Amino acid sequence: MKTWRCLLLAACFLFPSGVSAAPSGNPAPAEGDLVLPGPEGVVFAFRAVHVGSADGENGPLSGARFIMGDPSGDFRSPPTAVMIAGAFESTDEARPGRVYYMGKYEVTRAQYAAVMGTEALPPVKGAEDPDMPVTGVSYFDAVAFVDRLNTWLYKNALSSLPCAGPSPGFVRLPSEMEWEFAARGGQEVDSVTFDDVYPYEDLAAHEWFSGPSSSHNKVQKVGMLRPNPLGLHDMLGNVREITQSQYYIEYYQGRGGGFAARGGHYLVSEDEISAALRTEEPYYLGSVQQGMRPNVKPTMGFRIMLSAPVLTDRQSIAAIEEAWENYRSGDGASMPAALSVADTASREAVSAQDALVRLEKVKEALRGENLMNALQSDIDATEGALRDMVRIRREADEESARVWVNIAAERGLYLAINLRGLAVAGEAPTERLRARAEEYAYNVNSGLESYSKIMAELAKLPSELVLKAFDAHDAYLAGLMEKEQKAGGERAKQRLADLDRQKNTFLPVTRRHYERYHKEKRFDAATWRSEYAVKLQDE
Numbered sequence: 405m406k407t408w409r410c411l412l413l414a415a416c417f418l419f420p421s422g423v424s425a426a427p428s429g430n431p432a433p434a435e436g437d438l439v440l441p442g443p444e445g446v447v448f449a450f451r452a453v454h455v456g457s458a459d460g461e462n463g464p465l466s467g468a469r470f471i472m473g474d475p476s477g478d479f480r481s482p483p484t485a486v487m488i489a490g491a492f493e494s495t496d497e498a499r500p501g502r503v504y505y506m507g508k509y510e511v512t513r514a515q516y517a518a519v520m521g522t523e524a525l526p527p528v529k530g531a532e533d534p535d536m537p538v539t540g541v542s543y544f545d546a547v548a549f550v551d552r553l554n555t556w557l558y559k560n561a562l563s564s565l566p567c568a569g570p571s572p573g574f575v576r577l578p579s580e581m582e583w584e585f586a587a588r589g590g591q592e593v594d595s596v597t598f599d600d601v602y603p604y605e606d607l608a609a610h611e612w613f614s615g616p617s618s619s620h621n622k623v624q625k626v627g628m629l630r631p632n633p634l635g636l637h638d639m640l641g642n643v644r645e646i647t648q649s650q651y652y653i654e655y656y657q658g659r660g661g662g663f664a665a666r667g668g669h670y671l672v673s674e675d676e677i678s679a680a681l682r683t684e685e686p687y688y689l690g691s692v693q694q695g696m697r698p699n700v701k702p703t704m705g706f707r708i709m710l711s712a713p714v715l716t717d718r719q720s721i722a723a724i725e726e727a728w729e730n731y732r733s734g735d736g737a738s739m740p741a742a743l744s745v746a747d748t749a750s751r752e753a754v755s756a757q758d759a760l761v762r763l764e765k766v767k768e769a770l771r772g773e774n775l776m777n778a779l780q781s782d783i784d785a786t787e788g789a790l791r792d793m794v795r796i797r798r799e800a801d802e803e804s805a806r807v808w809v810n811i812a813a814e815r816g817l818y819l820a821i822n823l824r825g826l827a828v829a830g831e832a833p834t835e836r837l838r839a840r841a842e843e844y845a846y847n848v849n850s851g852l853e854s855y856s857k858i859m860a861e862l863a864k865l866p867s868e869l870v871l872k873a874f875d876a877h878d879a880y881l882a883g884l885m886e887k888e889q890k891a892g893g894e895r896a897k898q899r900l901a902d903l904d905r906q907k908n909t910f911l912p913v914t915r916r917h918y919e920r921y922h923k924e925k926r927f928d929a930a931t932w933r934s935e936y937a938v939k940l941q942d943e
Contacts, residue, residue: 428447428514428535429442429446429447429509429512429514429515430447430508430627431509431535431625431626431627431628432631436451436496436635437450437451437508438451438452438505438566438710441560441564442515442519442556443560444517444518445518446514446515446518448515449507450505450506450507450508451506451508451634451635451636452494452496452503453490453504453506453585453586454499454503454590454592455467455488455489455501455591456489456490456591463727464720464723464724464727465727465728465731466502467502468488468489468585468590468591469485469487469488470485470486470488470585470588470598471484471485471486471926472485472486472580472581472584472655473655474680475925480682481680481682483924483926484655485925486581486655488582490503491503491568491573491710491711491712491714492504492505492566492568492573492712493568504710504711505566505573505709505710506582506583506634506636506709507636507707507708507709508637509537509626509627509636509637509638510538510626510638510643510705510706510707511537511538511549511705511706511707511708512534512537513525513531513534513535513536513537514535516549519549519553520549524545526538526539526540527540528540528623529702530623531623531702533625535625535626535627536623536626537638537642537643537705538705538706539623539643539700539701539702539703539704540701540702541700541704541705541706542687542698542699543646543663543685543698543699545698545700546577547577550575550708553575554574554575558572566710566712567712568712568713568720569716569717569719570716570717571712571713571716571717572712573710573711573712574710574711574712575708575709576709576711577646577647577708577709578647578648578707578709579647579648580647580649580664580682581649582709583645583647584666586632586634586636587602587639587640587666587679588603589632589633589634590633592634593633595860595927596852596856599927601677601679601680602640602677602679603679604630604632607674607677608674609630610629610631610632611629611639611640611641611668612624612638612642612669612670613668613670613672613673613677614670614671614673615673617674618670618674619641619642619670621670621671622670623642623643623670623702623703624642624670626638626642639679640667640668640677640679640681641667641668641669641670641677642669643667643669643670643703643704643705644666644667644669644683644703644705645665645666645704645705645706645707646663646665646685646704646705646706647663647665647666649663649664650662650664651682651684661686662684662685662686662687662699663684663685663687664682664684664685665683665704666681669704671703685699685704687699798869801865801866801869802869802873804865805862805866805872805873806876806877808858808865808870809862809870809874810877812855812858812859812914813906813910813914815851815854815855815858816855816911816914816936817906817910818847819851819852819932819936820910820936822844822847823844823933823936823937825840825844826844826845827937829841848933852932852933855917856927856929859917859918859921859927860921862921862922863922867922871919874911874914874915877911878911881903881906881907881911882907884903885900885903885904885907888900888903910936913936917931917932917935
């Protein structure tokens with residue numbers, strides 16, 4: 405009962421559709437905004453970020469898996485598989501599941517002054533407007549702001565907060581994972597767009613970066629540009645944003661340093677803007693000679709989010725405990741970060757190998773207790789079954805690799821043919837032929853979508869088996885070419901030319917796309933399209 409009361413109270417603060425008022429703190433109101441009151445008449449707007457179904461396979465432990473980082477970047481943003489979950493149940497009946505709430509804008513100077521007092525407002529030349537993001541603040545200032553805002557909300561607006569079970573939510577800084585998932589567009593975009601550099605085509609319409617075509621190298625008011633697909637403004641530009649995460653090169657393991665700051669700012673070039681952009685910021689600046697002070701910069705601010713405790717009551721603990729075993733043996737299994745992005749067969753092989761090692765230890769213990777003879781047959785049978793599991797899975801993966809490589813080659817040829825048709829139809833002299841360009845464009849777009857799914861399926865299989873399947877398909881085409889050469893004739897000549905293109909022109913492109921995706925775990929529709937198109941031009 406308490407849970408639903410909290411959800412209903414929170415829903416009352418969802419900004420209604422059609423309302424044109426723009427209170428301080430929400431300059432671009434939109435349907436679906438969660439708006440919380442603040443001191444001195446300011447408000448704080450948030451957007452729901454959906455992260456999977458609440459009744460999914462892992463119940464309360466369900467979440468969304470995604471890969472952080474940039475495969476084309478350097479060690480500062482390595483591709484890393486992570487899982488993210490939401491603190492709250494969705495209030496949207498059309499989209500049940502779990503959500504977290506990300507701040508719609510960077511915290512402004514007006515909001516900061518309302519919470520901390522005008523005397524605490526940092527003087528930043530050229531950024532005095534109350535609707536500009538507050539800058540010149542340290543990590544510790546941001547944490548102090550969060551603490552003071554929570555204190556005010558709990559005292560003055562407790563019923564406005566969304567709840568997790570009986571526990572009201574609280575404001576905090578986002579983690580790197582939460583920030584990047586939201587910056588990429590979350591579940592509001594398809595997988596190809598999510599993996600792109602940023603989730604829109606016209607960067608200047610959505611983000612502030614350096615230069616005369618954008619910020620003119622000055623900080624700008626929040627909410628002036630279009631939001632991202634989640635309804636969040638200025639995620640990748642304007643000011644760099646402080647997160648609560650400590651900086652690790654591999655995000656959550658290795659040597660810890662300062663704190664992670666995400667996104668670009670008004671002095672960052674357009675080419676650098678990316679959803680994967682991250683920097684390490686020291687907590688303090690200075691030297692032994694000059695002394696140390698908290699790290700503050702005119703290009704760095706922060707945004708807030710809403711979260712909640714995980715273990716809120718006995719009911720939530722019981723639900724998590726019930727779901728734990730399935731979760732622990734599945735996506736939540738504790739294993740090295742590199743193994744988390746390995747193919748399914750490799751993960752299963754590691755589990756089987758671990759089981760065999762444990763079984764060997766049991767055998768040694770039984771020998772020490774003189775019990776081995778009585779259990780020898782059972783242990784041998786168990787050991788044999790484990791080895792058979794690995795062998796059978798291997799054989800199944802070999803067949804799967806063969807089938808998926810054949811499908812990938814066919815889809816690559818389909819893309820090449822439709823790209824050729826699109827190029828020809830677009831330059832056709834008659835309107836009727838030019839109209840066919842729309843059909844070819846549709847085929848290319850749908851083909852790229854299915855091509856991305858094929859690459860994802862291939863990446864689930866052991867790489868050596870997939871490459872072996874590519875070699876086998878190449879040999880298969882070579883065999884067909886040999887038959888056509890022996891057959892002779894004009895028809896065989898044309899067929900031979902088609903097979904030659906499949907084998908020596910398009911199949912190497914398909915193989916290269918797989919190798920790149922297997923390494924980077926990123927869809928790259930633009931490159932796929934351009935490389936097939938270039939091959940056509942070479943013909």
